[in-house]
Amino acid sequence: MGDFDWSSIPGALPFLWDGMKTTLEITVLAVIVGILWGTLLAIMRMSSIKLLSWFAAAYVNLFRSIPLVMVLLWFFLIVPALMERLFAIPRTSDTRLSSAMVAFALFEAAYYAEIIRAGIQSVAKGQIAAAFALGMSYGQAMRLVVLPQAFRNMVPLLLTQGIILFQDTSLVYVSSLADFFGAAYKVGDRDGRLVELLLFAGAVYFVICFSASLLVKRFQKRVAI
Amino acid sequence: MGYHWNWGVFLAQVPSGGTTYLGWMLSGLETTLALSLSAWIIALAMGTTMGVLRTVESRLLSGIAACYVELFRNIPLLVQLFIWYFVLPELLPANIGNAYKQMNPMLQQFTAAMICLGLFTGARVCEQVRSGINSLPRGQKYAGLALGFTLPQTYRYVLMPMAFRIIVPPMTSEFLNIFKNSAVASTIGLLELAAQGRQLVDYTAQPYESFIAVTLTFMLLNALIMGLMHRLEARTRVPGYISGGG
Numbered sequence: 001m002g003d004f005d006w007s008s009i010p011g012a013l014p015f016l017w018d019g020m021k022t023t024l025e026i027t028v029l030a031v032i033v034g035i036l037w038g039t040l041l042a043i044m045r046m047s048s049i050k051l052l053s054w055f056a057a058a059y060v061n062l063f064r065s066i067p068l069v070m071v072l073l074w075f076f077l078i079v080p081a082l083m084e085r086l087f088a089i090p091r092t093s094d095t096r097l098s099s100a101m102v103a104f105a106l107f108e109a110a111y112y113a114e115i116i117r118a119g120i121q122s123v124a125k126g127q128i129a130a131a132f133a134l135g136m137s138y139g140q141a142m143r144l145v146v147l148p149q150a151f152r153n154m155v156p157l158l159l160t161q162g163i164i165l166f167q168d169t170s171l172v173y174v175s176s177l178a179d180f181f182g183a184a185y186k187v188g189d190r191d192g193r194l195v196e197l198l199l200f201a202g203a204v205y206f207v208i209c210f211s212a213s214l215l216v217k218r219f220q221k222r223v224a225i
Numbered sequence: 226m227g228y229h230w231n232w233g234v235f236l237a238q239v240p241s242g243g244t245t246y247l248g249w250m251l252s253g254l255e256t257t258l259a260l261s262l263s264a265w266i267i268a269l270a271m272g273t274t275m276g277v278l279r280t281v282e283s284r285l286l287s288g289i290a291a292c293y294v295e296l297f298r299n300i301p302l303l304v305q306l307f308i309w310y311f312v313l314p315e316l317l318p319a320n321i322g323n324a325y326k327q328m329n330p331m332l333q334q335f336t337a338a339m340i341c342l343g344l345f346t347g348a349r350v351c352e353q354v355r356s357g358i359n360s361l362p363r364g365q366k367y368a369g370l371a372l373g374f375t376l377p378q379t380y381r382y383v384l385m386p387m388a389f390r391i392i393v394p395p396m397t398s399e400f401l402n403i404f405k406n407s408a409v410a411s412t413i414g415l416l417e418l419a420a421q422g423r424q425l426v427d428y429t430a431q432p433y434e435s436f437i438a439v440t441l442t443f444m445l446l447n448a449l450i451m452g453l454m455h456r457l458e459a460r461t462r463v464p465g466y467i468s469g470g471g
Contacts, residue, residue, distance in 0.1 A: 065401075065447035066440055067408035069419055077426060078436055085228070167301035173412060181304060195312045202304045209299035 008191040009200055012183075019183030022097065026179065027166045030104035034165075035158060037105065038112025043142065045117055056113070063110035068171055075103035076175040096177045100169075108165055115161060119154035120146060156220040163212050167205065180204070234431045235438070246425055253421030254442060260338055260417060261404045267343025268403065272350025277380060279355040290351065297348035302409050305345055310337040310413045331415070338410035346403050353395045357388035390461045397454040404446055418442060 009016075045056035063071070080095050123146050131141035151158075170181040178186060181201055188197030235247040244252075278290035297305070310333070314322040325333065361384060369379030411420035422439035426432040 062444070065405075065444045067405040067419065067443060069408040069411060070422075070436075070440055070443060073419065073423060074436060074440075077423075078432055081432070167299075170301040170303045171409070171412075173303060181301070185307070195315050198304065198307050198312050202300050202308055205301055205304055206296070206299045210295060213299065 004196055005193060006196050006200075008187060008193045009196065012187040015178075015187060016180065016183050019178050019180040022178065023166070023169050023180040026097075026100055026104055026169045026172070027162065029101050030108050030165055030169075031158075031162045033101075033105035034108035034112045035116075037109035039116050039147075041109060041113035042116040042120060045113065046120065060110045060113050063107050064114075068107060068168055069174060071107050072100070072103050072171055072174050075099045096172075096175045100172045100175065100177060104165065104169065108161070111161055112158065115154055115157045116150070119150040119157075122153050123149050152223055155223055156216055159216045159219070160213065163209050163216070166212075167209060170205075228433070230434070231431055232434055234425075234429050234434055237429075240428065246429065249416075249421045249424065250418070250438060250442070253416055253418040256335070256415065256417040257404065257407050257446075260335060260342065260410060260415070261407045264339050264342035264346065264407070265400065265403050267340065268346035268350050268399075271344060271347030273354055273385075275347065275351040276354025276358065277385075279351065280358045281376075294348045294351050297345055302341070302345055302406060303412060306338060306341045306409060306413060309341040310334065313337070334410065334413050334415040337413065338407070338415055342403060342406055342410070345406070346399060349399050349402075350396065353392045353399065354388060357392035358384055360391060361387055387463065390463050391466060393454070393458050393461050397451070397458065400454065401447060401450055404450065405443070408443075 041056045041059060044052040045060065047053050047056075076096060076099055080099060127145055127149070128141050131145040136144065169179055172179050173182050173185065176182065184197045184201035185194070188194035191197075235250065236245050238245055239249060275290040275293050278286045279294075281287055314325045316322075317325065325336075328336075365383055365387070366379055369383040370376070374382065407417060408419040410417055411423065414420070416424070418439055422435050425435035429435065
């Protein structure tokens with residue numbers, strides 16, 4: 001049981017901050033793309049066109065039934081080689097960051113789609129009937145009546161999912177991409193101070209996620225309809 | 226495209242001999258199942274205890290349970306796993322820490338992953354148990370106490386039997402999650418299903434077959450558990466309740 005030695009952390013802060021920026025980049029992009037694609041999937045899933053609803057259901061069920069680690073491995077090990085084969089993209093550039101972003105966006109969209117579907121279904125049926133009665137088209141009814149209310153109900157859940165996503169981005173470790181956790185691990189490994197760096201990383205994640213979830217709770221009380 | 230599909234690769238002998246690649250996959254599946262089920266037992270025990278504590282009046286006890294939940298929900302699973310695997314042995318008294326480090330590596334990885342997944346999932350189970358108990362009308366608790374039950378008896382005979390039946394649906398998704406999350410254990414070198422799939426990519430020139438097989442196995446496992454849990458849900462549904470709390 002060695003004594004703690006935290007001295008490798010101060011010097012490594014710029015490197016750790018670069019890692020945190022990567023983590024945030026992946027999180028923000030995946031949240032935005034995930035919500036957009038997830039909304040489309042949710043609308044498709046409720047569509048009366050069989051092919052669309054079938055596709056959306058298959059997509060959501062596929063991504064929800066496999067581990068995120070597996071999805072990431074697909075995107076790090078298999079997809080780049082496949083792209084190279086299909087489109088003759090040279091593999092000189094480092095595609096790990098973009099692979100991670102695509103993987104998280106596609107994966108999270110399946111989870112967002114379910115949150116959004118539940119949100120849309122929570123809007124009273126009379127609302128859409130009223131919108132049709134006012135002469136709105138399906139698109140207008142969705143955009144002007146249903147979605148604004150649905151999003152208000154869902155925002156806390158979407159944000160909570162964002163916090164989960166922020167935590168899950170640490171799994172890019174499987175591609176040894178230096179996100180915040182990857183950076184902390186590398187520094188700890190280099191200096192033989194893995195124990196301190198892992199505890200530090202855990203503490204940082206805890207402070208960020210705990211404060212964020214407190215904010216979400218506060219916000220939830222304010223927007224509740 | 227120039228890729229040679231060869232599903233027969235699973236029947237080929239591994240370089241070290243003694244088994245086939247299919248044998249590796251099956252042993253990976255076995256580890257995944259053993260890890261998930263043993264972690265689930267920890268999660269149920271911990272989640273139920275803490276979930277009950279969150280609903281008692283004692284500020285201290287419910288505070289302890291709340292700290293447990295916040296701590297385990299706000300640190301990424303991967304970080305928790307690394308802390309259990311790399312940090313804990315250093316923090317334990319020297320003789321226990323050394324005994325742990327001298328264990329068979331596979332057993333070390335398995336123990337760390339089991340405790341980690343169990344406590345991680347336990348925090349989520351705790352919240353389900355709490356919301357299950359809180360969804361019961363208050364009168365149930367008072368009726369139990371009025372009948373002369375002690376508080377533990379009221380929980381044991383009145384509240385818990387109802388609460389457990391109500392939370393079966395949300396627990397189904399936690400149960401599914403524990404199988405999916407078990408794949409994270411591949412990062413500390415535990416040869417569960419995902420790790421075996423990755424190993425096959427390194428050993429054979431057939432990455433697609435290996436990844437497709439692993440992915441399909443996870444999907445199949447998911448469908449199988451979902452089917453089982455639906456039957457359990459149908460049998461435990463409380464008449465008059467539409468769905469679970471959670």
